[in-house]
Amino acid sequence: MSLAVLKSRALSGMQAPEVTVEVHLANGIPSFTIVGLPETEVKESKDRVRAALQNARFEFPARRITVNLAPADLPKESGRFDLPIALGILAASEQMPGDELAKYEFAGELSLSGELRPIRGALAMTYAMHRAADRSGKQRAFILPRANADEAGLVADAAIYPAESLLQVCAHFASRGSDARLARHRAEAAPARPTYPDFADVKGQLQAKRALEIAASGGHSVLMAGPPGTGKSMLAQRFPGILPQMTDDEALESAAVQSLTSGFSIARWKARPYRAPHHTASGVALVGGGSSPRPGEISLAHRGVLFLDELPEFDRKVLEVLREPLESGHITISRAAKQADFPARFQLIAAMNPCPCGYLGHTANRCRCTPDQVARYQDKISGPLLDRIDMQIQVTALPHEDLLKQADGEPSQRITERVERAFALQLQRQGKGNHALSTAEIDLHCKPDEAGEQILRTAMTRLHWSARAYHRVLKVARTIADLAGAATIGQAHIAEAIQYRRALREH
Known part of the structure; x- marks a missing residue:
């Protein structure tokens, strides 16, 4: 047989389309050609495959070798095609039987000695293969490097x-x-519930803790403004620990995104991602991109937390790219030759100083910034972006006597119990978190009582809210009511929600 056909997978954003690897041996001047829109990494596989076959004591055919990676219009990148190409050459030259190759899919990078090295995107490829099998009814097995077995094994069955x-x-x-057959990978027991830093370590800041509890219950975004050293970063680091536990589907989505960058670890299974990019990060680093688009920080934070510290220090153009993902929960990256979609359903937690020197509102009264300087500093955050942040709170400096006390805050576990009860009410009522409610669903589920509606109308008139701000206040009020176990949004719930929505310029 001079032709061998094997199956593998490419990566295109979050998708892993099937790739047919065709290897043909023909008479003529010896050559080795790879076609099918291969990128540099794939073209270099010729040298890796040749050395791996020779060092494994196989004969490298002195014939005209043509490898076709179909479909021809799909760009192919990385070294994951090394293994199927090598096996195709061996099957086409009849150095190994090829009658069972159709039952498998293959992916793996070869070292020059023939060892298999790990690849990125193994989980995404396995997930795509399993979904394709469910649709077609044809189940294939997947042969891949041992280092990728644990993450690929997360896909049930x-x-x-x-x-x-x-x-x-x-x-x-x-x-x-x-004896010589490969053993099927057996999934290991799921790791214990992940551990996070505890809210009990944070002294004082009861108002900020209350706001973060509400944000965790309803999936709301938060901006914390306050002088340096008040605990904003400390609170943000502990925020993932009070979020509802991830479902299997959410954990699989998050892990699949992480696997695209080789950043997934089985030890972090079902742990909420926490991403905190530096304020010098570029727009591409934040949303993703490149000639072969890869996920950025907002996608790596999918189903987790994106923490932006020193928010006004980010380039304004970089911050503006957050506007669409905050609304839609996904990002589409378009390049001349490619387009890729990545999920980006993250929870934004941001922190900032209230003025250039940072000490506006500090108990020591150290700020010497003029009103114009304060306004210019806060104006670095555009109105449309600020409008999309559900809750905007002040984190004040603690008095010295409170700082000298032992930390005796409420532990994260107790807060999480209340958060999960409130979130369960939302799932029972509408099947989603309050942050994801549409306009029609807000009218249905977030209607306040008469007194609450009156105070909301007054706040809208005085604070000149947009329709978006009005709806976000209603969603926050709905979450506050859920935490209280109330079926109807009352005046107290609306009043508290308004306090979390005061315009930053007014502070």
């Missing part, structure tokens, strides 16, 4: 066969006995 070398894979197909 997927048949994963990890291997350490090219020789092991060849022995699997050459042997009819069980």
Whole structure:
């Protein structure tokens, strides 16, 4: 047989389309050609495959070798096609049997010695393969490097066969006995519930803790403004620990995004992502991009927390790219030759100083900034972006006597219990968190009583809110009512929600 056909997967954003690897051997001047829109990493596989076959004591055919990666219009990148190309050459040259190749998909980068090195995106590829099998009814197994077995094994019922070398894979197909066959990967027991820093470590700041509890219950975004050293970063680091526990589907979505950058670890299974990019980050670093688009910080924070410290120090153009993902929960990256969609359903927690020197409102009265300087500093955050942040709170400096006390705050576990009860009410009522309610759903589920509506109308008139701000206040009030176990949004719930929505310029 001079032709061998194998299956593999490419990566295109979060998608992992099937790739057919066709290897043909023909007479003529010896050559090795790869076609099918291969990028540099794929073209270099010729040298890796040749050395791996020779060092594994196989014969490299002195013939005209043509490898076609179909479909031809789909760009192919990375070294994941090394393994199927090497196996195709061996099957086409009849150095190994090829009658079982159609039952498997293959991915793996080869070292020059024939060892299999880990690849990125193994979880995304396995997930795509399993979904395709559900649609077609044809189940395939997946052979990939052992280092990727744990993450690929997170896809329930997927048949994963990890291997350490090219020789092991060849022995699997050459042997009819069980001894040399690859063993199917068995999923390990799920790690214990992840641990996070505890809110009990934070002294005082009861108002900020209350606001973060509300934000965690309803999935709301928060901006914390206050002098340096008041605990804003400390509160943000502990915020993931009070979020509702991730479902299996949410954990799989988050892990699949992490696997695209080789950043996933099985030890972090079901742990909420926490991303805190530096304020010098570019727009591409934040939303993703590149010639072969990869996820940025907002997608790596999917189903978790994106913390932006020193918010006004970010470039304004960088901050503006957050506006659409905050509304839609996904990001589309368009390039001349490619377009990629990534999920970006993150919870934004931001922190900032109230003025250039940072000490506006400090108990020591150290601020010497003029009103114009304060206004220019706060104006670095555009109105449309500020309008999309549900809650805007002040984190004040603690008196010295409170700082000298032992930390005796409420532990995260107790806060989490209240958060999960409130979130369960939301799922029971509308099947989603309050932050995701549409306009029609707000009218249905967030209607306040008569006294609450009156105070809301007054606040709208005085504070000149937009329709978006009005709806966000209603959603926050709905969350406050859920925490109180109230079926109807009352005056007290509306009043508290308004306090979390005071315009930053008024502070």
